[in-house]
Amino acid sequence: MSNSHKPAPTPPECHRGRSPELVSNSHNRLGLAKYAATVGIALSLIMVQATIEYRELDLPAGYRWKDHLVSAFSLPLQLICARIPDTASMAPRIIALHAGLLFDSKTKAFRQNVSIQVDTETGTIADVFERDASADKAIKPSDIDLRSKVVMPGFVDAHTHIFLHSYEERPAQEQMRDESIVERTVRATNHVRRALLSGYTTYRDLGSEGMGSFDANLRDTINRGLIPGPRLFVATHALTSTGSYEMRTENAANGVAGPTISDSCDGPTGVRRAVRRRVADGADVIKFYADYRRKIMRFPPVQTHPYIGGMPFPPRDANPQVVMFTQEEMDCIVDEARLAGLPVACHAGTARGAIMAAKAGVTSIEHGSEGGDELLKELRRHDTILVPTLAATEAIRKDQVEAAQRQAKRAFDMGVRLAAGGDTGTFNHGQGVRELELLIEAGIPVEEVLEACMVGGWEACGGDACGFRFGWLAKGSRADIVALDADPREDKQALRKVSFVMKDGKIWKHAGVPVGVIEPIMQESGQDDPTWQLI
Numbered sequence: 001m002s003n004s005h006k007p008a009p010t011p012p013e014c015h016r017g018r019s020p021e022l023v024s025n026s027h028n029r030l031g032l033a034k035y036a037a038t039v040g041i042a043l044s045l046i047m048v049q050a051t052i053e054y055r056e057l058d059l060p061a062g063y064r065w066k067d068h069l070v071s072a073f074s075l076p077l078q079l080i081c082a083r084i085p086d087t088a089s090m091a092p093r094i095i096a097l098h099a100g101l102l103f104d105s106k107t108k109a110f111r112q113n114v115s116i117q118v119d120t121e122t123g124t125i126a127d128v129f130e131r132d133a134s135a136d137k138a139i140k141p142s143d144i145d146l147r148s149k150v151v152m153p154g155f156v157d158a159h160t161h162i163f164l165h166s167y168e169e170r171p172a173q174e175q176m177r178d179e180s181i182v183e184r185t186v187r188a189t190n191h192v193r194r195a196l197l198s199g200y201t202t203y204r205d206l207g208s209e210g211m212g213s214f215d216a217n218l219r220d221t222i223n224r225g226l227i228p229g230p231r232l233f234v235a236t237h238a239l240t241s242t243g244s245y246e247m248r249t250e251n252a253a254n255g256v257a258g259p260t261i262s263d264s265c266d267g268p269t270g271v272r273r274a275v276r277r278r279v280a281d282g283a284d285v286i287k288f289y290a291d292y293r294r295k296i297m298r299f300p301p302v303q304t305h306p307y308i309g310g311m312p313f314p315p316r317d318a319n320p321q322v323v324m325f326t327q328e329e330m331d332c333i334v335d336e337a338r339l340a341g342l343p344v345a346c347h348a349g350t351a352r353g354a355i356m357a358a359k360a361g362v363t364s365i366e367h368g369s370e371g372g373d374e375l376l377k378e379l380r381r382h383d384t385i386l387v388p389t390l391a392a393t394e395a396i397r398k399d400q401v402e403a404a405q406r407q408a409k410r411a412f413d414m415g416v417r418l419a420a421g422g423d424t425g426t427f428n429h430g431q432g433v434r435e436l437e438l439l440i441e442a443g444i445p446v447e448e449v450l451e452a453c454m455v456g457g458w459e460a461c462g463g464d465a466c467g468f469r470f471g472w473l474a475k476g477s478r479a480d481i482v483a484l485d486a487d488p489r490e491d492k493q494a495l496r497k498v499s500f501v502m503k504d505g506k507i508w509k510h511a512g513v514p515v516g517v518i519e520p521i522m523q524e525s526g527q528d529d530p531t532w533q534l535i
């Protein structure tokens with residue numbers, strides 16, 4: 001993560017022409033010049049005083065040079081010290097945020113009059129404390145006043161695809177087959193920016209869907225400060241068995257093929273090798289498919305080959321989901337991922353596939369829509385996280401969303417650990433909180449849904465093994481903070497009303513206005529020359 005960013009000023013200052021970073025840089029330069037001048041004057045004074053002392057060598061008996069030297073240095077030293085606080089105040093390292101209402105995701109409670117101190121140098125929270133409401137007048141103008149907002153940790157989407165956009169706009173097959181690498185990368189750049197501005201400070205991105213390991217490269221551009229976006233944990237390619245998840249065509253005899261959309265692997269050695277390939281490519285999480293509709297070529301459906309048309313008289317279930325790995329292969333995938341210290345996410349649409357994956361010890365089951373109590377008991381037994389992806393079901397199979405919501409509520413009632421991931425990308429990025437809304441509509445209390453999103457999301461990323469702490473607001477955790485205009489316990493659309501976003505101690509949205517989104521393009525060498533009024 002890039003922790004070097006200083007917090008940007010509030011929006012009114014941002015709209016005065018020059019970017020906040022540039023203003024802040026010139027302030028820093030001014031401060032350093034003043035500091036250098038002060039030190040220079042102080043050293044001169046020392047020299048003058050020392051010269052005078054040297055000439056007055058007619059000293060009384062018992063004179064102590066040491067005492068005299070201290071007095072000679074004391075005035076200049078005081079002058080130097082007096083300048084230091086002045087310089088530091090130009091870019092305060094610690095900034096304070098004052099919340100009216102704060103959601104504590106660890107205790108699942110809303111607390112009043114809480115303030116947070118953020119260390120902008122490390123991007124972490126320095127302190128969280130209850131504020132004396134009667135001392136509100138003491139709030140400094142430079143503090144971030146969120147007393148009229150509902151403050152909480154940044155959202156974590158546990159299941160996303162940064163290179164996909166709404167299937168309503170274009171089916172996944174067409175996106176993967178027809179959109180260029182450049183177009184998909186540019187789209188992803190827009191997706192992650194929109195995600196961040198909607199309050200998502202972390203994304204667990206489960207498969208590049210035809211973009212190889214470019215998700216890892218996009219993650220790196222965010223971490224290097226080139227583009228704004230959530231903290232990304234990426235899977236690169238998902239693992240599948242041979243022939244289970246490739247793009248197929250009926251004219252394959254002539255060598256026609258679409259882009260590779262997964263890493264095909266078979267057998268205990270083969271799947272271990274595939275996990276190692278993912279690790280080598282920079283994966284943060286290993287994703288595999290337990291099952292899929294892999295018999296598609298028996299009765300190719302109309303949506304796969306629109307120019308040919310579907311088959312008349314197909315069997316009752318022409319293309320059911322079927323398991324694609326053996327138990328031994330799943331065990332090996334999980335075991336190999338553990339060697340690398342990575343979590344494992346498993347797509348499962350069948351009860352059989354999901355139960356096998358849970359037994360193998362995966363971190364999370366994605367979808368898990370079939371299997372009822374039998375599956376949920378297994379998930380509970382193995383401490384497997386369930387990511388129900390209700391928003392994708394609503395986007396793609398509206399008729400099944402109520403059943404999926406019932407299953408998610410049942411899972412919650414049975415004590416299964418939940419995380420919130422929309423399979424975002426099947427619908428548009430920036431609307432990730434739809435998953436939270438659907439979980440709340442399913443009957444799960446707001447506080448529980450938020451906790452599942454934030455702390456559950458962190459656990460789905462591997463917990464402490466991922467190297468970061470986020471999803472709750474406490475000393476030492478990442479300063480990922482959002483503020484809403486409304487209380488989600490009273491307003492069903494409150495989660496859409498994100499007015500403030502901070503990630504790693506850097507503000508990206510304030511008073512509903514994006515902040516610092518343009519600045520990365522000005523960071524190239526020479527672009528801070530004020531004679532060029534580019535922005």
Ligand SMILES: [Zn+2]
Pocket residue numbers: 159160161206423
């Ligand atoms: Zn997915």
